[in-house]
Amino acid sequence: MKILIVEDDEAKRVQLIAFLKGLNISADLRLARSLQSGLRLLKEERPDLIVLDMTLPNYDAGPDESGGEHHPLGGRQFMSQMDRFDMGVPVVVVTQFETFGKGPELMNLADLDKRLKREFPSIYLGSVYYHAAIHGWKQDLERLVLSSIAPERGEQNG
């Protein structure tokens, strides 16, 4: 199963990789660290599942690249681009933030989840709140990953 992980936080990426490799799904992982590199890999690799961070830089940050614009809702933009190109790959959002945006636009993860379900009903599977010190994210992610393979399997696990 080819899984694209789009994640800019190294520590979180390491955790996600370890966890997905530990699942009994023969995970073939592809990694991207930004919105644009994620989209490029998506077009090139045509994965079966995308594990997507919500807050992303535009480009892979490095010594020569600051990362460009930082997108607080980069994951949403990612799915919006998928919708634009009619790319029907299931997406699981894994975020370590509890709120998104600022001022009147501020929303919590539950609000964001509702919004993504409304905007991308055909690709968005759900969101997982990631916390390095709390185990719960693994169960939630496993359930969503499995539901992308066989929806009924995911339901049973949930």
Added chain:
Amino acid sequence: MEARGEGERIRKTGECPEAVAAARQKKIYFKSRPCELRQPVNKMRSLPTNIRNALRGSKDGYAAVAKLRGTIDIELYPALIAWLPNAARSEIGLLTWRFPRSYRSIRPLSRHMSAIPLERELLWTAHFLLAHAELLNRFVQNREALDRYLLLGDYASCLTILDREDEDGGFSLWSLELRIAILSAEKGLEHQKQFMSRIRNECEGRFASFFAYWISQRNEQTTNALRYQSTFVDSTRAWQLTDDFSAYLNYRVADYVKLSPSSISAILRAEATSPVLDYFDTFARLAIEVFSSEEAASLRNIFAESILLLSDAIHDPRLLKLRFMIHPATTDLANVRLADADKLNRFLAGVTRDTDTDLSGEVFDLRIVPELLVETGAAPPESTESVCAFLATGLYRLYARTGAGDDILLEVLRWLYNLRLTQFAFFVDHLGSEQISSVPFDSAGSRRAFLSSSFLDPSCILSLSDEAQNEMVASLDHRDSNAAALARTFLRENGGIQISVEHALVFDALARFVRGHFARVIELTATIPLSFTAHNRRRLKRLHANSLLKNNDLSICTAYIVQCCLEDPGCVRMMPIEECTAALNKAALKKQANLIVTPILFDLHARYVDDRVRDLRGYTYEDFLLTHGLDRPSQLRSVLAEFDPQLLIYYLRYVCVPEVMQISTAFQSSREVEDERLAVCSLLSEIDKTEASEYENEIREITRKQIIHGGVRQVEQSKISIDVEPLRRWAERNIKDAYNRYQTLLDAGIISESEIPSPRREEPPVTRKTDALPQVSDDAGELLFKMVSTFLNECFTNSYHGLDCYLSMRIRHGALSGQLRGPLEDEKIITQRKVGSDEYTSNEFWVKQLQAKDRRVAQKVDDRLKRFSKDYDSLINAFAKDKVQIYGAERREGFFHRGIASDQLLLLEHEIHRDTSFDGFAELCFRLFWDVVDVDLEKVRNYIDDALKPQLNRLFSSLIADIESETLDFEISELDNALRSAQTKAQQALDEVKDWFRSAKPNPRAHFSFEELIGIGAQQVKRMHRNFDPDIRASVAALPAFVQLNRFSDIFYIIFENIQRHSGIRDRPVVDIEASISDDMLHITVESDVASTARSAESEERIRILKQTMAEDEVQRAARSEGGTGMIKLRNIIEPDRDGNSYLNFGFTEGDRFKVSLRMSVRPFRLTESESV
């Protein structure tokens, strides 16, 4: 109206004859249903004894009244209100205390009555106001007079009226607000501020002071009238007020109201403790809003009864017109004066007189004069001292504009906002808004203008109901045939007056649009004669575009809007851009993806409406390219002929900018996007030659930015460095003789006999003084080892030119700390250590946010953040002080070892031949040095990955866990987000640090202009302190390009870092830089602003000691101390000499700035003749 047949009206309206008769006789009016007469006010029921007793016996009379309002029969309201002054309890008395004797006494209560249904609240308001009808009638008259004086610019009379009103009706917010506006209009901001100062002194802590502060701010020239409302509403949201009080403040200060029963009720309840004039004015203004806005139509019935009650007793034209809206057939508008219909008729017919452009001070002039001035080409009023002249000029400029007109509109709107309590504000606002609105006919605005003005304007007739239109025409027939004819003309009935072809077309198209005949409007406006005035052409284009949209001709509409906006930028606000982008759904966008106008439309939206379509602008930008088989705009070069040049230029110039192009996966980095923009600018300069200089400037600016970025990268990549030339010279002085001897030994065939020295000689050469004589040896191997180890030791440890100097200056001294603290400072989660203490300062940002929730929690979070700051800095310091060091007796954890492996020495030995010159030997030693360093650099990088990064992550994890446990019951998502963002960015910053630990690469670009060197130095500091953005004013004589980037960037890095650290101005200090060359000496002066707190006896003393230390030539020791100033490092770079040719001086100036002067030989740094560019 009176003259019209009563029977006819009754037949027409179906009103009950008895009811009408009763109403006439008793001078009362009706509820929303005419036959249900209310009991006349003059037959007031008395207050039942049990209620009176209840009030007398109540401990909390205020609460008792509040409760009664919600329970007693509404017909008892007048009696209850009449009885209130009799109440003995002072708190009840406050209810009737509506006539403050000073601004300080306004709204003394913070307590509001409990909520009752809006219908009751309105009737309570109406009955209360009726009790003060006499006073309010005087107020209405004064208000009318005030408007007249204002328009004429007779501000003294305006202030006299306000004084009189304060005396008669009591001080009010109405008077306070207008006084501020008048003072500002008459005497400017300074007088307004003086008045404000008085109010602050008199009313400290009172409502009037708060109110005046915000009103005064709104009046200031720099305030954006369109943003003021949202700024204020955001503020009230942050103040965490009750919903009711927020609703009141938002309306009272910023005119923001949700037209819902609860909001309106809340506003009126709050106003119930305000002066009676404010209570009345707020009621009237709210009623106007309800009867203007379509969204509030359902509330009109609820308002009707109170309006009918009040309009009978209080002769305010607003109330009369509101009543006309409710019952057109039974409301007589005869007492409302008519606008000058003759003048308007002449204007529409195009047969004006010379005097028609004169301003009489009558507000209706503003309907005609500005437009007429544009049409006749006459000049606008010379003086703008009166409000009428100012507004006429503003409107004239709007009609005559060539651009979007935002600045003009904002100026006019600001004035109108300041004068919002006048009767003419909405009328003029409607005239101005019509010129910048995308809606062809704003019926709500027109109704608002009609209701709030003190006169009758036939041009508002289109916004009224059919019944009201008929009644108005009939009424005008009896008063002024010209006005009636005019009203019919607006309705496109045969009014019997001649109007010009131009105006006829505008009216005809507008009337048909209002009736929904869009296809006909499209036909009528398909060709618009060029002879028409610009503003009428824009009106017709607006009708055409809106009709296309209504007909769902989206691609045609898109093209039309874009074409209009590009031909006439004055059109941009009048085109339905927002409506069109909203109508373009996914399917429609796909359909017109190949059209160049589609991304342009979205760009117009993003520029002139809002940024909601930013993503769509990017998608349409790319879709256009993709549908033409391209992925980069510069590739359009091959198909230029396929597109309209004007559209293509717009697309390339405004759409194909980095902000938009970054959405495309065609680019993999910011640099690629910049390079593409350069290619686009280059293409533009070829196809749009008239603007070529603009594109060339942009190319220069991007190139300059890239050079600076490249320079910064070069500096970063050469943090691990040494000064080769000075070290070579040192070697010539100190090793060459030994090398010559070594060559002699080689010539003599005395080759190495001893074992190659043991691998890695870790310890530095013994420097301790001793009486023992040194050993002598003729062994070539031993000699070679000594030469090489001495050479390498110098490369490692020379305080001026060796690796240790660079590690100190470019990594340990601030750079590492700045790099790793930067992301945390961005997120405001780290503070600084207090001077002379181990303690860290409080995190004021988060403490302030958390204190509002719980002081104790705020304190605990602050303590934890302080501890984290300390731990984080300790981690960095430990790495810098212990690890990024040359290994030695005192630096046992240092990563950089000076030892040479035996195989390395063996290899070197094999490479030295009899014909190897000393320079060749030196090159071999340098190469060996880098080989040795490379091994250590790899260890540092591994250490960062394996040890430092996990330590850093543990610090964050522990912090996040502790903060979570301290704030279990609190919403701290912002802090939580900041912590997690900081962690991600800190890891990335550490990756960048890892990249520092690589051998210096050859410079890809050898020469830089002096300005570029300044930019590179400043940029290095900005990368560490993101908010630091110095205003650099460079005055640089013609200087050659310089070759030593690192040396100069070090100079400016140190200077800018010093400014950032010590100037006391963290964000934007002004920095003046002068540079010149004479006699091969470069003279640089940097003078920068310092905060008043930065210059103190203590700082002066520090500078004195520093200078003394440097003078005593203890530089070498000082340089190793990693001290708190870069001046010593700067001195090391300049290498002052005893002759004073090179020098460094610094200190405070008489003008309280800080000045650094330096002079240095330029020879080593400039390009040679052959290298010059």
